[in-house]
Amino acid sequence: MGERIRLGHGSGGVLSRKLVEEAFLPFLGNPVLEALGDSGVFRLGERRLALTTDSFVVKPPFFPGGNIGKLSASGTINDLAVSGARPLFITGGFVLEEGLDIDDLTRIASSFAETIKEVEAAFVAGDTKVIEGSGGIIVNTAGLGEVLPQLNLSPERIEPEDRIIVTGTVGDHGFAVILARGELGLSADFPSDCAPLWGLLEPLYAELGPDIKFVRDPTRGGLATVLNEVCGPGLDFLINEQDVPVRPEVAAASELLGLDPLYSACEGRAVIFVSPDSADKALEILKGHPLGKGSAVIGEVTEGKGLVVGITETGGRRVLDMLAEDQYPRIC
Secondary structure (H helix, E strand, O other): OOOOOOHHHHOOOHHHHHHHHHHHHHHHOOOOHHHOOOOEEEEEOOEEEEEEEEEEOOOOOEEOOEEHHHHHHHHHHHHHHOOOEEEEEEEEEEEEEOOOOHHHHHHHHHHHHHHHHHOOOEEEEEEEEEEOOOOOEEEEEEEEEEEOOOOOOOHHHOOOOOEEEEOOOOOHHHHHHHHHOOOOOOOOOOOOOOOOOHHHHHHHHHHHHHHEEEEEOOOOOHHHHHHHHHOOOOEEEEEEHHHOOOOHHHHHHHHHHOOOHHHOOOOOOOEEEEOHHHHHHHHHHHHOOHHHOOOEEEEEEEEOOOOEEEEOOOOOEEEOOOOOOOOOOOOO
């Protein structure tokens, strides 16, 4: 690659994809990994299992609506949930920097445990390491789940006329964290959307099954990045920007900071591709759960050139390309 790692390589954008494709896939690639999904899905006998791993380095570790414990458990559960898998087992590795307050660690561990219990999964293995530092914490997780038999979630199943749904306001986590840092002289009273999604998605899977084409959670890089990751050749995703739910506080902060909420991380939202005949029913099911009350159809799939296109409030169009790197680092 001829360069050194920088923060942008962890952004979830173009640099992250380049890092994976050039530094890892040539050596570790296999049919399961090359799908580049939120989880690796494979068969064990007659069962389809999903296995995921993740690391969390959010700064600050405490933010409105959660902390790194809730975030790491939710993120792991959500990677399984959007793969159509019931979360079963979770592991956690906790890398503790010297100087970390024990009371803070206890709060983080408690939130981690409560989030796992919420989806009735089991914590089955853990590890701790202590390193030099300034009182921070890094959490590494793994999660194993069983894919529901009626599901076949794949970006290859997305086709023209499918509808695109987002399950709530976008950008909440990214802006909650960046404002919690106190570096910008701004404040806002709204929480991160950090939450486990299995309880929201399970009823959708149970009722609509095959009509759900693909699901992804828009974490690093946000909604626009996820859409670019799954938009295949011969398709365009047309996004009605005025239909994308955004908190007024997030919209105001975006305007002041010159940032775009469509590229801001979420940690408790899902992007769902559903057949057109089932879109209304999907919204009804989602809005029946507390985490899905803000769900909305934000666009549709058409034949095209592999572009994600935003339709503005005035009817103009702009290409929502994948950013080279994130708007700000260490969000999740």
